[in-house]
Amino acid sequence: MNKKLVLTGRRNFLLGLGALAGMGTFTVAGRLKHLMYPETWDANGDIAAAQTVPLRVQAAAKGLIYGAASNYRVLSSNPDFAALCTQQCAMLVPELELKWQALRPSPNHFNFTRGDWMAAFAHTHGMLFRGHTLVWHKHLPAWFADTVNSKNAEQVLLKHIATVAGHYAGKIHSWDVVNEAIALGDKRSDGLRKAPWLQLLGPDYIDIAFRAAAEADPQALLVYNENGLDYDTPQATAKRTAVLKLLERLKSNGTPVHALGIQAHLGNRAVQSKFTKLRKFLSDVANLGLKILVTEMDTIDKNLPQDSKVRDRIVAGIYEDYLSVVLDELAVIAVVTWGLSDRYTWLSTKQPRQDGLPVRPLLFDAQLKPKLAWHAVARVFEKAPKRLLYKL
């Protein structure tokens, strides 16, 4: 083992803990005990002390941001999990709280209670706060279909963005302004999804949304967020082409889009994939002058083997292979996982295993112990080329 690396690692580790100790609210000693005794969670019997440094610290050393999505219910009810989040993450994404359904119980009433709680939590613990999402075809309130029509749609959308992005102006690192606007299955020549907004306003709804977001919060990085961009398959290739066309169109219109979010909900296909085409796509996106964020990474393990040790190894390999390719692109500024612990993940209900075993898609297990996937991500951060920490 490289002694210098170990010493440096220990120093960073202690610095990381020092920073945490200053954060108040949670007692570092009891809650984070397992991180102080790396040998108790060493999966291979061969982990250098450098790898015990929280991911937020490891990422920052390379000019990267590591963060995770979580929600009010989980963070406010489990102090151990909350402490783990603040320890590991430099950025927090509200999984639910800034979506239309959560924010707008009725057309003229906005409820920021939970969103504000999440923003304050991030702020108190020195985490950046990411907004998700201003425009999406899902999670719309029940009143939407009856109330919004082609006559009032633009005004409803503008009011939403001005109110929500305005409310958090200056406190948001980046906004997912538009989420998942491409659906090739909808068979339009421009690849756009037949989302309610498209049907009400036409393709310009995307430009309208970005312009409104820029006006409401000139400091936020404005992101177009998309899924299914990862594999070397014809389907993903077609989607990448459609996304690139959309981004080119937005840029040539002078629409203020600053970055692409790649969700990265990966599955067993990732085991075989070399992500070669994704790598070229990331260069193409960077050449448009855009930054890139991995926004929702996890590994859907419902079709992976039963044995949890075997499964964990495959999942870790997927994290490592994917992020090694993605972080090779210097325009990538952040890696966000969609959750942190297997205890709390949308996949438990949305993509459960047929054998009834709990899913294991994230970096920490249900007992909040780091898994091989955590070590894999740490290793990728360690090897990643250094970039300048990005500021808009």
Ligand code: G3I
């Ligand atoms: O809050 C209720 C709870 O009271 C009730 O007991 C429970 C019963 O099922 O439902 C709870 O609400 C659910 C909520 O998740 C919290 O678990 C909603 O029905 C459910 O629709 C919601 O799903 C979320 C989904 O987006 C829709 O908003 C997932 O948690 C969230 O992880 C998922 O996130 C999306 C991203 O926004 C966009 N990209 C894909 C990603 C995964 O689908």
